Structures are given as C-alpha cells and as structure tokens.
Amino acid sequence: MTQQTQEPEQVPDLVPAEAAAQVGAVVARASGEVIRRDWQRWAVAVGEDNPLWFDTDHARAHGFDDVVAPPLYLQYAVLGVTPLDRLRADGSSGASSGDLAFPDAPRRMAGGESTTFHRYCGHGDVVTMERRVESIVQKQGRSGPFVLVTWRTTYTDQRDELVAEATTSMIARP
Numbered sequence: 001m002t003q004q005t006q007e008p009e010q011v012p013d014l015v016p017a018e019a020a021a022q023v024g025a026v027v028a029r030a031s032g033e034v035i036r037r038d039w040q041r042w043a044v045a046v047g048e049d050n051p052l053w054f055d056t057d058h059a060r061a062h063g064f065d066d067v068v069a070p071p072l073y074l075q076y077a078v079l080g081v082t083p084l085d086r087l088r089a090d091g092s093s094g095a096s097s098g099d100l101a102f103p104d105a106p107r108r109m110a111g112g113e114s115t116t117f118h119r120y121c122g123h124g125d126v127v128t129m130e131r132r133v134e135s136i137v138q139k140q141g142r143s144g145p146f147v148l149v150t151w152r153t154t155y156t157d158q159r160d161e162l163v164a165e166a167t168t169s170m171i172a173r174p
Helices: 036-045 056-061 071-079
Strands: 026-033 107-117 126-141 144-156 162-173
Touching: 026 071, 036 071, 071 107, 071 126, 071 162, 107 144
Parallel strands: none
Antiparallel strands: 026 126, 107 162, 126 144, 144 162
C-alpha cells in the first residue's frame, strides 16, 4: 500500500510589491478648518447631543472659552467631500488610505480603530491629518487569505500641537 502525500495548497500573494513598498510612507495628508456650524450639523446628524458642542455657557462652566468640536469630528473636518461618481467600488474615496491597491483582494472592510484624544479643537482651528502606513501583512483566516493594513494617523493644529492619534486597520479580501 502506497501512501500519497498531498501537496500543500498554494496561497496566492495578495500584497503587490507597490503596496508593500508603502510601509513607513506617509500616504495621506490633508488640512481643514474646524467650523462651528459644520461640527454642530455633524453632531446632530450622528446623534451627539453633548452640550459642550452647542452651549457656550455650559462649555465655559467646564473650563472652555467657548463650545468645542466633538473629537470624532476631526477626520470630517480635514477630508472634504468626494462626488459620488468618483467613489471607489468599495464606497470610499481613497483619500485617507493613500489609494493602496490590492487587485487580487478588492473587497475591503474596516478592521478597527483606536484613537487617543489629547485636546479639543474650537472654531477656527486648522487641523492637519498625516497618515502613515504602519504595516501590511497577509494572513490566513477561517474563510481564506486576507490582507491586514494598519495606519498610524496624527492630527495636529495650527500651532503644531498634537490633537489626536489613531491606529486604524483595514481588511482586504479576494
């Protein structure tokens, strides 16, 4: 009786050299002005009713000179608007991901985000976001191979003071 050995299944390389070369690089940079009316509209739209965003007297009673912007609003202040006909097939603009391409893994989904906020922003502050690729790793999951991309993002204000830092990940699948 002869024993047959089974060849291990060949896993395709889902990370193109062009994408791998982006590790360590700044892939997105954007600036935007923090505007009271815009953050208040955003806060209402997402159900954020904290009086720090709307009520000057409340904000002053809590040590601020005026109302402040919700911390999670920062990314919307800097990214701007992309017309619908210019969105990618996955529904995003690519503006914050640096247009990393994974032709053999076109399906994308959020993998998580962890943000540390260092200070609030107010009306007229100018925030600059800088996003750097921290890692691109191919992994094997229960349903097959995937690519895990991790970015490190910093947000600074017009005085070059650190406002927030975020670590964000994305999953790309075949």
